Amino acid sequence: MATIKLDAKVPEGPIAEKWTKYRSTVPLVNPANKRNLEIIVVGTGLAGASAAASLAEMGYKVKAFCFQDSPRRAHSIAAQGGINAAKNYQNDGDSTFRLFYDTIKGGDYRAREANVHRLAEVSGNIIDQCVAQGVPFARDYGGMLRNRSFGGTQVQRTFYAAGQTGQQLLLGAYSALERQIGKGAVQMYSRHEMLEVVKIDGKARGIIARNLVTGELERHFGHAVLLCTGGYGNVFYLSTNAMGSNTTAIWKAHKQGAVFGNPCFTQIHPTCIPVSGDHQSKLTLMSESLRNDGRIWVPKNKDEKRAANDIPEEDRDYYLERRYPAFGNLVPRDIASRAAKERCDAGYGVGATKMAVYLDFKYNLVNKYGKAEATKLGIENPDYDTLVRLGKEVVKEEYGNLFDMYKQITGEDPYEVPMMIYPAVHYTMGGLWVDYNLMTTVPGLYCLGEANFSDHGANRLGASALMQGLSDGYFVIPYTIGAYLSSDIKTKAIPTDHEAFVETEKQVKERIDTLLSIKGKLSPESFHKRLGKIMWEKCGMARNEKGLTEAIQEIRELRKEFWSDLKVMGDADGFNPELDKAGRVADFLELGELMCIDALDRKESCGGHFREEYQEDGGEAMRDDKNYMYVAAWEYNKESDWTLHKEDLIYENIKIAQRNYK
Amino acid sequence: MGWLTKTLTSSIGKKVLMALTGLFLCTFLVVHLIGNLQLFKSDGGYAFNTYAVFMTTFPVIKVVSYVNYALILFHAFWGIYITYKNRQARPVGYAVNKNSSSIFSRSMAILGLILLVYLVVHMSDFWYRYHYEHLPYVKYTENLTTGDITTTAMDEGYTQVVKKFEISDVAAGTKTIIVKDLYKVVGYAFQNILLVLFYVLAMFAVSFHLIHGFQSAFQTLGLNHPKYSPLIKNLGIWIFAILIPIGYAAMPLYFYFLK
Amino acid sequence: MNITLKVWRQKNQNAKGALETYKVSDVSPDMSFLEMFDVLNERLVTEDIEPIAFDHDCREGICGTCSMYINGRPHGPLEGVTTCQLHMRSFKDGDTIVVEPWRASAFPVIKDLVVDRTAFDRIIASGGFVSVNTGNAQDANNLPIGKDQADKAFAAAACIGCGACVAACKNASAMLFVSAKVSQLALLPQGEPEREKRALNMVAQMDAEGFGACTNTGACAAECPKEISLDNIARLNREFLSASVANPEV
Incomplete structure (x- = not known):
């Protein structure tokens, strides 16, 4: 029943001119008409808040929705390390092309060239915009902006605000959004969860949302609907995502006809605090920026008993520096994660569970910062303790809040002993397939930020998620939405008693009633945990045909059990987090299956997708560009039945090569 | 003047009024203490009683004193009003509450109420009696050559229209002054141990009120600076919360134990 | 356990x-x-x-x-x-x-333990922003900001809006929250054009929401998970008072 034909709508012309030319020729909506056009924005993270604010500034009528109690709490807030931009402020040879190139290469050649180049082009504007809003980025004494390095690049292009960059950027976008709310240009619906897309004549025309406080279902009309609802890493149960992060919005859209791009591309972040026990509810990231100064190592001996600080240099294996001398500890995330897994699987892991590696700051604390400070202060021949003391102050300034957080969670002081880290699910590169305009395969339905599949290929580089979210929201959608809305100016607001709204609301209500009426024995949380375990073990850092085949079967069975033995306490007429969770887990149980199907179908290793059958002798990923250089876009037919569409990736500006960080 | 009302009735403005009146009352405390130090002079109350006359007759001082009374009342009742409004901001309290703020800062209202009661007692003991009740008179004869002063209590029934009767006898080389003997009244009052205790306790209230109040006023007025704020804090503690209350408390103790 | x-x-x-x-x-x-x-x-x-x-x-x-x-x-x-x-x-x-x-x-x-904190959002909507539309910004480095000043602004901007300050305050005052935002923008040149209006509007909204007045007990800063300083409250008082006195439109 496949009906969809993918058209990426990439403009003609040389890569560097595509966006400029397109931006100048895309149809516009005049100010008088904008006032009559309503746009629904679901999600208020970086992409959603920036889009809602920008569109309202332009004159559109905007309704914004978030399930949190305030738009400021969206999970973008937790991003730590920084945001990339090709400003070349450090005079180290950065350029738009280099950022574009690094991002495509970092993504293991599985992203669409035109989108990524546009991202690199507007990256500088994002920094300008954020600074103008009062975002307090780190600065030098002279007042200029500072930069640091992130993985997969050899320039310093990452702007940051201590370890709270996401928070500061989100508060900037949030303040812009609140400004429009104050003006009445945006109507804000917090503690509201979108539960369905309403389609009329094949076009997205609104949503059904549940007021999470009163439990009421609400119908909202929009000429266009923007989904900016983030990633679906919580399908793994344990991830660095927030507890509330979910796939429901995009999954509903997917089932309404929006095809899903590269669902199996998941980023496993190498530097997270290891799991401490069965009670664990989520994992905490330690920013990639720590790899600027932290050196990763494991003992050379399998049965090492000594404490980390007592292990001499000659008995330490700095395995990233050994394997990848050119990039060292700053190799991209997928490579660093796999290398950690390889060492732990080989029996060299540390800590109680042996599923961790050291991230050690002592060397740079002493030799880089301590010595520099001593020189600055004119201390000749400083002793070791002085160097430690001086170095500590600098490290504190750079990473203080991360160190505090680590200490809080583990009870160990990372200034004294090395951190213990292990990879964890962090980001999903996959998402709803969108064209150059960020529109999904449902007309009028857009998808921005992590929720879409577009810019990061099979692996995202550090500090690029914030860049993409804000790029989509501030600088892309305000232009590209005109291409659709300019032809929709004659459409009057559709009253929400239209039968499509009534019918969709009825379906949503029926589903809620079903969840409540199963009255089985097991909580939504318990199903989520079990799903997570299947996903992590069989569709996690390393995947193989056997595991994936089993996983698909297990998920189907788990889903069956879910719909027959679920127990949801409370009712639908008020605040009920159990019910919210049940709905989200139900969607994860469907998404998980698709992720495994996609992973099974992609018989190659690339980026975060590592198929054990496809690796080189040294354990490096083995891509198959001949057969798999495409975006896998899955169209939903019915339960457990999808049709695969392929968007071939054409690289005209980048020479494809084996990723080499050696 | 719409803007002024608006400013002063805002949550910050309300506090600014407390801060400004409070600081004014702090200056009053200093002046009043310096004046009353004359109680410690061993001159039979000459300096103190003539000072009392000056304070109640000199027009400028009179105006200032009435402003002072008004501000005391304003500070008290405005404070009660703010406390009432602040209570409304938390209609349901906590079952368990461990405060991380100082007890002084949390007890400003109750300390203030104690001080209000104290002021009523204090004013009725001395101010009211001095102004409206019959007080004994005292005659001071000063030898202008030697400076010696002889003190003579006037008869019980003696009264005069002027507050201070003053006459100089050039031939005899003396100056004679007759005034109300407030000094005696004070000395007599402070023979009552209960009153002495009450006064001393009230001075603890002054101290505790000002430990927080003085520096808090500067914070409310936005006058803070990394260099100078510690100075203000120390000033508040050492001068206003320690030295001044000790000075005041010394008076009843002095009369009770040494007179 | x-x-x-x-x-x-x-x-x-x-x-x-x-x-x-x-x-x-x-x-x-x-x-x-x-x-x-x-x-x-x-x-x-x-x-x-x-x-x-x-x-x-x-x-x-x-x-x-x-x-x-x-x-x-x-x-x-x-x-x-x-x-x-x-x-x-x-x-x-x-x-x-x-x-x-x-x-x-x-x-x-x-x-149960869930409260409605949208009052904070309304306070931000009343003035906790810089009015700069998307696309209006100059190059980020055209506006040098000294490190000390930037660091101070950052320290104020670290507020996570959890409301612990209100919860801790015996008057349920929101001054620490409001002062953190006012301070962040008062310390930065970007905030300058709307400086007076911001302080006035945000305080007015804070009062309208029914928060108590600050009596400088310091419980808010002592309990703040991000250790926002009381200096910000002094700055807010200063900003508010100077705006009240100086702004001709108030």
């Missing part, structure tokens, strides 16, 4: 609430405080008792969602830590822990 919890249960905003006692056994010291609640809630489901509703999201101490008043202190016994970052190793075996929601008339209880 075995822990006795006394938790505020309240069906909805209008219902009357009460403290209920629950025993939780086999608590690991490595558990976070919220993970202990997860364990308890899972058990309550098996006992046919509705789980305790509480606000939480990122569990990394940055989103500002979690909001428990634990043994008489917002976010519990540790300094500079949110509820989600509080771990059970901070308690002893056999402890009784009383958990209540934030209490303020401006933060009505929605259910």
Whole structure:
């Protein structure tokens, strides 16, 4: 029943001119008409808040929705390390092309060239915009902006605000959004969860949302609907995502006809605090920026008993520096994660569970910062303790809040002993397939930020998620939405008693009633945990045909059990987090299956997708560009039945090569 | 003047009024203490009683004193009003509450109420009696050559229209002054141990009120600076919360134990 | 560890609430405080008792969602830590822990430990922003800002809007929250054009929401998980007063 034909709508012309030319020729909506056009924005993270604010500034009528109690709490807030931009402020040879190139290469050649180049082009504007809003980025004494390095690049292009960059950027976008709310240009619906897309004549025309406080279902009309609802890493149960992060919005859209791009591309972040026990509810990231100064190592001996600080240099294996001398500890995330897994699987892991590696700051604390400070202060021949003391102050300034957080969670002081880290699910590169305009395969339905599949290929580089979210929201959608809305100016607001709204609301209500009426024995949380375990073990850092085949079967069975033995306490007429969770887990149980199907179908290793059958002798990923250089876009037919569409990736500006960080 | 009302009735403005009146009352405390130090002079109350006359007759001082009374009342009742409004901001309290703020800062209202009661007692003991009740008179004869002063209590029934009767006898080389003997009244009052205790306790209230109040006023007025704020804090503690209350408390103790 | 919890249960905003006692056994010291609640809630489901509703999201101490008043202190016994970052190793075996929601008339209880903090959003909407439309910005380095000044602004901007300051204050005053935002923008040149209006409007909105007045007790800063300084409140007072006196339109 496949009906969809993918058209990426990439403009003609040389890569560097595509966006400029397109931006100048895309149809516009005049100010008088904008006032009559309503746009629904679901999600208020970086992409959603920036889009809602920008569109309202332009004159559109905007309704914004978030399930949190305030738009400021969206999970973008937790991003730590920084945001990339090709400003070349450090005079180290950065350029738009280099950022574009690094991002495509970092993504293991599985992203669409035109989108990524546009991202690199507007990256500088994002920094300008954020600074103008009062975002307090780190600065030098002279007042200029500072930069640091992130993985997969050899320039310093990452702007940051201590370890709270996401928070500061989100508060900037949030303040812009609140400004429009104050003006009445945006109507804000917090503690509201979108539960369905309403389609009329094949076009997205609104949503059904549940007021999470009163439990009421609400119908909202929009000429266009923007989904900016983030990633679906919580399908793994344990991830660095927030507890509330979910796939429901995009999954509903997917089932309404929006095809899903590269669902199996998941980023496993190498530097997270290891799991401490069965009670664990989520994992905490330690920013990639720590790899600027932290050196990763494991003992050379399998049965090492000594404490980390007592292990001499000659008995330490700095395995990233050994394997990848050119990039060292700053190799991209997928490579660093796999290398950690390889060492732990080989029996060299540390800590109680042996599923961790050291991230050690002592060397740079002493030799880089301590010595520099001593020189600055004119201390000749400083002793070791002085160097430690001086170095500590600098490290504190750079990473203080991360160190505090680590200490809080583990009870160990990372200034004294090395951190213990292990990879964890962090980001999903996959998402709803969108064209150059960020529109999904449902007309009028857009998808921005992590929720879409577009810019990061099979692996995202550090500090690029914030860049993409804000790029989509501030600088892309305000232009590209005109291409659709300019032809929709004659459409009057559709009253929400239209039968499509009534019918969709009825379906949503029926589903809620079903969840409540199963009255089985097991909580939504318990199903989520079990799903997570299947996903992590069989569709996690390393995947193989056997595991994936089993996983698909297990998920189907788990889903069956879910719909027959679920127990949801409370009712639908008020605040009920159990019910919210049940709905989200139900969607994860469907998404998980698709992720495994996609992973099974992609018989190659690339980026975060590592198929054990496809690796080189040294354990490096083995891509198959001949057969798999495409975006896998899955169209939903019915339960457990999808049709695969392929968007071939054409690289005209980048020479494809084996990723080499050696 | 719409803007002024608006400013002063805002949550910050309300506090600014407390801060400004409070600081004014702090200056009053200093002046009043310096004046009353004359109680410690061993001159039979000459300096103190003539000072009392000056304070109640000199027009400028009179105006200032009435402003002072008004501000005391304003500070008290405005404070009660703010406390009432602040209570409304938390209609349901906590079952368990461990405060991380100082007890002084949390007890400003109750300390203030104690001080209000104290002021009523204090004013009725001395101010009211001095102004409206019959007080004994005292005659001071000063030898202008030697400076010696002889003190003579006037008869019980003696009264005069002027507050201070003053006459100089050039031939005899003396100056004679007759005034109300407030000094005696004070000395007599402070023979009552209960009153002495009450006064001393009230001075603890002054101290505790000002430990927080003085520096808090500067914070409310936005006058803070990394260099100078510690100075203000120390000033508040050492001068206003320690030295001044000790000075005041010394008076009843002095009369009770040494007179 | 075995822990006795006394938790505020309240069906909805209008219902009357009460403290209920629950025993939780086999608590690991490595558990976070919220993970202990997860364990308890899972058990309550098996006992046919509705789980305790509480606000939480990122569990990394940055989103500002979690909001428990634990043994008489917002976010519990540790300094500079949110509820989600509080771990059970901070308690002893056999402890009784009383958990209540934030209490303020401006933060009505929605259910159990969940309160409505949208008053904070309305305060931000009244002026906590720089009016710069998308696309109007100059090059970021055209506006040099000295490191000290930038650091101060950053320290104020670290506020996560959790409301612990309101919860801790005996007057349920929101001054620390408001002052953090006013300070951040007052310290930066970008905030200059709207400086006076911002202070005036945000204070007016804060008052309209029904928060109490600041009496400088300092409980807010002592309990703030991001250790926002009281200096910000002095700055807000200064900003507000100078704007009131100087702004001709007020």
